[in-house]
Amino acid sequence: MSQILEVKGLEASYGPTKVLHGLDFSLDQGGVTTILGANGAGKTTTLRAISGMVTRSGKISLAGTELSSLSTADITRRGIAHVPEGRGTFVRMSTEDNLRLGAYSRNDKAAIAEDMERVYTYFPILKQRRGQQAGTLSGGEAQMLAVGRALMLRPRLLLLDEPSFGLAPLIVQELFAILKRINDEEGVSMLLVEQNAALALELADHAYLLETGNIVISGTSESILENETVRRSYLGY
Amino acid sequence: MDLFLQQILTGLANGAIYACLALAVVMIYQAIDHFNFAQGEMAMFSTYICWAMIAGGLPYWVAFFATIIISFVGGLAIERIIFKPLHSAPVLSHVVVFIGLVAIFNSTAGAIWDHTIKTFPSPFPDGSFAGLIGLHEIGMFFVTLIMLLGIFGFFRFTRIGMAMQAAAANPDSAGLVGIRVGWMLALGWGLAAAIGAVAGMMIAPIVFLDPNMMLGILLYGFASAIVGGISSPGGAVAGGFLVGIIENLAGTYIPAIGSELKLTVALILIVTVLLFKPNGLFGKTIVTRV
Amino acid sequence: MATDVETRADPRLTVGAKIPIKLVGLFIIIGAILPFLLGGYANFQGTLIMIYAIAILGLNLLTGFNGQFSLGHSAFYAVGAYTAAILVYHLDWPVYVTIPVGGVVCFIAGFLFGLPALRLEGLYLALATFALGVAVPQILKSSHLEGLTGGVQGLDVFRPPVPEFLPLTMDQLWYYIAFGVMLIMFWIAWNLINSRTGRAMMAIRDNPIAAKSMGVNASLYKSLTFGVSAFYTGIAGAMAAIVIEFVAPDSFTFQLSILLFIGMVVGGTNSIWGAIFGGFFILTVPNFAEEISTGLSYAIFGVILILVIYVLPSGVAGLVNLLRVRIRKLL
Numbered sequence: 001m002s003q004i005l006e007v008k009g010l011e012a013s014y015g016p017t018k019v020l021h022g023l024d025f026s027l028d029q030g031g032v033t034t035i036l037g038a039n040g041a042g043k044t045t046t047l048r049a050i051s052g053m054v055t056r057s058g059k060i061s062l063a064g065t066e067l068s069s070l071s072t073a074d075i076t077r078r079g080i081a082h083v084p085e086g087r088g089t090f091v092r093m094s095t096e097d098n099l100r101l102g103a104y105s106r107n108d109k110a111a112i113a114e115d116m117e118r119v120y121t122y123f124p125i126l127k128q129r130r131g132q133q134a135g136t137l138s139g140g141e142a143q144m145l146a147v148g149r150a151l152m153l154r155p156r157l158l159l160l161d162e163p164s165f166g167l168a169p170l171i172v173q174e175l176f177a178i179l180k181r182i183n184d185e186e187g188v189s190m191l192l193v194e195q196n197a198a199l200a201l202e203l204a205d206h207a208y209l210l211e212t213g214n215i216v217i218s219g220t221s222e223s224i225l226e227n228e229t230v231r232r233s234y235l236g237y
Numbered sequence: 238m239d240l241f242l243q244q245i246l247t248g249l250a251n252g253a254i255y256a257c258l259a260l261a262v263v264m265i266y267q268a269i270d271h272f273n274f275a276q277g278e279m280a281m282f283s284t285y286i287c288w289a290m291i292a293g294g295l296p297y298w299v300a301f302f303a304t305i306i307i308s309f310v311g312g313l314a315i316e317r318i319i320f321k322p323l324h325s326a327p328v329l330s331h332v333v334v335f336i337g338l339v340a341i342f343n344s345t346a347g348a349i350w351d352h353t354i355k356t357f358p359s360p361f362p363d364g365s366f367a368g369l370i371g372l373h374e375i376g377m378f379f380v381t382l383i384m385l386l387g388i389f390g391f392f393r394f395t396r397i398g399m400a401m402q403a404a405a406a407n408p409d410s411a412g413l414v415g416i417r418v419g420w421m422l423a424l425g426w427g428l429a430a431a432i433g434a435v436a437g438m439m440i441a442p443i444v445f446l447d448p449n450m451m452l453g454i455l456l457y458g459f460a461s462a463i464v465g466g467i468s469s470p471g472g473a474v475a476g477g478f479l480v481g482i483i484e485n486l487a488g489t490y491i492p493a494i495g496s497e498l499k500l501t502v503a504l505i506l507i508v509t510v511l512l513f514k515p516n517g518l519f520g521k522t523i524v525t526r527v
Numbered sequence: 528m529a530t531d532v533e534t535r536a537d538p539r540l541t542v543g544a545k546i547p548i549k550l551v552g553l554f555i556i557i558g559a560i561l562p563f564l565l566g567g568y569a570n571f572q573g574t575l576i577m578i579y580a581i582a583i584l585g586l587n588l589l590t591g592f593n594g595q596f597s598l599g600h601s602a603f604y605a606v607g608a609y610t611a612a613i614l615v616y617h618l619d620w621p622v623y624v625t626i627p628v629g630g631v632v633c634f635i636a637g638f639l640f641g642l643p644a645l646r647l648e649g650l651y652l653a654l655a656t657f658a659l660g661v662a663v664p665q666i667l668k669s670s671h672l673e674g675l676t677g678g679v680q681g682l683d684v685f686r687p688p689v690p691e692f693l694p695l696t697m698d699q700l701w702y703y704i705a706f707g708v709m710l711i712m713f714w715i716a717w718n719l720i721n722s723r724t725g726r727a728m729m730a731i732r733d734n735p736i737a738a739k740s741m742g743v744n745a746s747l748y749k750s751l752t753f754g755v756s757a758f759y760t761g762i763a764g765a766m767a768a769i770v771i772e773f774v775a776p777d778s779f780t781f782q783l784s785i786l787l788f789i790g791m792v793v794g795g796t797n798s799i800w801g802a803i804f805g806g807f808f809i810l811t812v813p814n815f816a817e818e819i820s821t822g823l824s825y826a827i828f829g830v831i832l833i834l835v836i837y838v839l840p841s842g843v844a845g846l847v848n849l850l851r852v853r854i855r856k857l858l
Binding site for chain 2: 051052053071072073074076077081082084088089090091092093097100101102104105149153
């Protein structure tokens with residue numbers, strides 16, 4: 001299978017503090033990969049480094065295009081949609097304006113309208129809330145909006161930062177079912193960061209385990225599920 | 238009653254000045270999420286540029302539009318050159334840079350064009366409407382209205398306008414949808430400088446041109462924008478007229494105030510309004526779930 | 528908007544922080560020797576720097592540590608100064624007593640102003656305080672109060688001669704008084720910041736909702752901080768009136784508020800002692816700019832301001848902290 005993203009020797013730091021110490025990993029085209037790890041392991045930073053939101057060094061290539069020197073906006077325009085930690089919706093704008101901004105870098109009006117409808121089919125609740133200020137949405141709705149906005153880019157790769165955070169279990173199930181559909185039906189590759197390892201491994205086909213800025217274990221989801229360390233520390237059985 | 242009407246009209250005329258500048262204030266606020274304290278001085282400087290061009294023999298409207306373009310480029314340049322390297326500096330530091338810019342523009346204008354008060358031409362005919370309100374004020378009112386419609390349409394209906402608001406409200410997320418945040422800021426500065434220039438050129442025929450012409454007016458501009466609701470261009474214009482009227486009526490009808498305490502009273506009234514309507518009269522309440 | 532104020536916590540301002548005795552000792556020794564090395568005018572300027580430092584510290588307690596903007600601290604400075612001047616001029620009070628009285632009057636004024644200001648945040652508070660700053664000199668000038676304030680002419684304040692048992696000049700004496708008052712005020716601020724109250728103040732700055740839900744009475748603390756901040760500024764104002772021996776409305780315009788604000792940012796908003804550098808900056812740099820070019824002095828001041836922000840985006844204190852971290856890493 002071909003690779004959509006290849007990362008080599010990725011380092012990242014906040015001010016004087018280095019957080020990632022040279023990560024090597026790759027993502028399969030059309031696959032779902034998850035990064036597991038405890039709080040502070042560097043999961044969010046890995047995503048932020050790919051999107052160019054932190055100072056970073058190393059090689060990041062998206063299907064052959066080198067990203068490591070590009071700005072966040074330019075990386076997004078190459079087809080990476082990042083659903084950030086805390087959702088990052090534009091709270092003062094309406095739901096629909098948020099979605100419209102998701103397609104900001106595109107010019108194909110007809111296709112954008114089509115995609116908007118498709119997002120509304122995935123998340124019917126957003127259609128009901130289309131005119132409502134995004135700040136007034138519930139946590140689950142806001143997360144759906146964030147994912148919907150990312151889809152409006154027609155991304156080749158979707159980065160998801162803890163989509164389950166702070167949501168009720170039922171909502172989480174619903175959301176992950178939709179993510180699976182998106183992956184199946186549209187072939188969007190995904191890189192998922194999750195605290196909830198069991199949930200993540202269910203959706204993902206590959207997984208990496210991150211500890212204090214280093215990748216310590218990697219493999220298919222099945223093999224990771226059987227790994228003693230992962231089971232004990234992250235799955236709890 | 239005649240006096241009352243007269244004062245209302247004078248208030249409206251002053252209000253047109255404040256409304257005009259308040260629009261520029263709202264513009265920059267939408268673009269950078271902050272007040273720009275140097276806005277008045279930038280407008281003053283633009284007006285001097287226009288004056289110099291007219292003095293050099295250019296026709297009014299040529300100078301007028303040339304000034305708008307120069308101001309736009311100047312505003313853009315200020316953001317790119319001065320503020321870009323300071324993106325990660327604390328907001329309080331930005332305020333100090335604004336103050337620095339105020340000093341620079343004020344002092345440089347004085348050095349180039351000296352401190353004598355100059356007259357500035359109006360593009361509108363002399364005279365007044367029924368002896369109550371000057372034709373220049375009426376013309377200015379329409380110019381303000383046109384700008385208001387333009388700004389409203391820009392933010393409401395254009396992709397770039399929306400992107401600019403997004404970049405100001407949440408730069409991280411804006412980058413993640415492909416908005417080039419830095420350039421949005423620069424564009425916002427450019428537009429605010431251009432609108433400020435129009436305000437300056439409209440105001441100067443009334444208050445005359447000198448390096449300090451904007452110090453007091455900018456305060457009213459801020460106050461108008463805040464009273465109207467800083468997120469709403471229409472509110473800012475309404476706020477401008479309201480402040481103009483309040484100021485005049487208070488000065489006329491409360492004997493203890495007279496003209497010396499006019500400014501104070503206006504400000505106190507404004508603060509009182511804010512105590513009851515903390516988002517301004519026409520501002521949207523922003524609801525965010527915790 | 529309250530979060531607009533830079534809120535990077537100072538690593539030293541944590542529970543149980545200790546005063547760096549050696550540094551403070553060195554500072555006191557240098558400060559005590561200086562009047563004998565400097566001339567009379569330099570002494571006078573040093574006194575003013577310390578007075579500004581007290582006012583800037585007051586402003587910083589409000590803005591840096593509690594997250595509330597003020598563009599109106601010139602008003603409190605004026606109230607402190609006029610309290611001292613009126614007590615001395617009209618009632619013949621001893622000048623020394625008027626200093627704390629000026630502070631207390633300002634504390635009350637600040638607390639009362641802080642009550643309605645509670646409803647305002649960020650820009651709105653900036654405008655309200657600005658209104659205060661603009662209003663006070665106009666009120667002082669007003670013909671209704673002329674009997675008390677001396678109107679535009681202002682009031683003279685006479686200092687008693689230096690007591691005979693002290694081998695000091697008038698400038699030296701007031702230098703030492705200012706020095707002592709400054710040390711006390713800084714000591715109080717240090718203890719305040721490192722106390723339960725101080726932590727509540729900073730909690731309100733960083734996350735008002737969380738602070739409230741932890742049971743911090745945000746309204747009370749915000750008003751109290753306003754009062755304390757005004758107290759500092761009032762003490763400074765009273766001392767300024769006495770040292771300059773004169774008060775007039777035009778010394779307390781909005782420009783003074785701006786200067787104090789500049790001093791606060793240049794000194795560094797997350798430290799206490801940065802205020803001293805801030806005071807130094809706002810006293811010396813405008814004069815320096817004037818020296819270079821009279822016509823363009825403001826422009827030069829503006830350029831210097833911008834350059835300083837480039838070099839020190841978090842103020843002098845921010846730079847010192849950064850260096851401290853770097854040096855510790857090297858060792």
